């Protein structure tokens with residue numbers, strides 16, 4: 396009996412703290428600075444849509460490039476380890492000697508991130524997507540420092556889990572003898588001949604296995620991911636990280652499929668690789684041309700490796716960016732054809748052909764939507780009521796809040812929640828709490844024990860957080 400009273404008392408206390416937190420939250424809805432303090436303290440669970448290289452801030456990347464004395468292209472702000480044959484490339488040490496380093500540092504920051512962006516001189520999506528290749532050499536070989544930066548930032552803003560899209564898996568597997576399949580696959584895709592595509596992929600898959608595709612996955616899992624994760628002691632009491640492999644949309648079909656097969660093998664075998672993704676601009680010429688073919692490739696890999704989970708960028712498009720017809724089917728194809736376990740962005744939802752059915756299906760099958768408010772505003776210029784967040788909410792599609800590329804976008808997890816609260820008054824404190832719990836429940840963590848521990852930890856963090864209210 397005594398235990399019952401204690402439990403009842405604890406429940407009342409918890410809910411009254413929760414109510415007081417909600418009451419306070421409603422008073423600060425339009426106060427950005429108060430919301431920032433509120434959400435800085437609030438436990439935020441996981442960041443499930445997170446690109447490793449886009450999440451590192453430009454400052455440390457630049458310091459690494461200078462320390463390594465890379466070559467800087469003084470027009471484009473690209474850095475390279477070896478001097479390319481064309482273009483004006485200067486060593487950082489030369490810039491230091493001739494006194495121009497400071498002014499270049501400023502220019503570099505403006506090309507490697509959205510710092511000082513004025514929305515006039517340059518297309519925002521172009522600036523965003525171009526930045527990756529400019530600083531890429533400063534990422535290579537510095538994965539450890541990058542992972543620690545992300546971990547430390549997460550801990551400091553009460554984020555306990557990150558599922559980061561780490562890398563494509565390096566491979567030297569030669570596909571010269573398979574390139575004939577590129578045009579064949581595209582032809583079949585044009586004819587929407589799914590059966591023939593699957594048969595063709597079967598032949599390519601067999602060839603890839605004969606060429607020891609698995610060895611690249613094993614090497615990546617053991618000598619890169621597991622080693623980094625263990626050596627850096629990434630997981631501890633406060634923080635957990637898991638990784639996603641990804642493939643690049645702009646690659647030729649056979650090479651993309653090769654990378655996808657290796658990514659699936661890797662995710663199937665490693666406890667640390669939680670899933671697979673597909674990245675790079677969705678509106679690119681090859682991405683658009685081969686979109687449906689990519690969906691069939693995921694479907695094929697799923698049939699081979701049914702335990703592997705995959706989130707897919709889909710519908711990161713809007714009116715004006717592509718022809719309107721192209722806005723009607725990408726999310727549906729990722730959900731129905733490819734069988735995605737989570738959808739990244741889903742911004743063009745309202746243009747989907749059968750958007751209501753799609754929303755009902757996503758809700759019924761518990762396929763979450765990864766919402767990236769800062770990213771969508773910068774890259775697509777979609778915000779406020781043009782953003783489909785409220786529709787996903789209304790239909791009961793599970794929502795998770797994520798950063799996408801906090802480094803390039805110079806944002807953090809807190810800012811996502813500030814915008815969410817400020818822009819969408821129908822989203823209550825308890826909805827927000829639900830989104831935070833979703834970010835653990837819908838993560839791709841394989842070990843149920845780890846998931847349970849993160850959820851338990853989240854309960855405790857919320858208890859501590861809510862004890863701040865009412866404000867004394």
Ligand SMILES: [Zn+2]
Nearest residue numbers: 446708739799
């Ligand atoms: Zn993304």
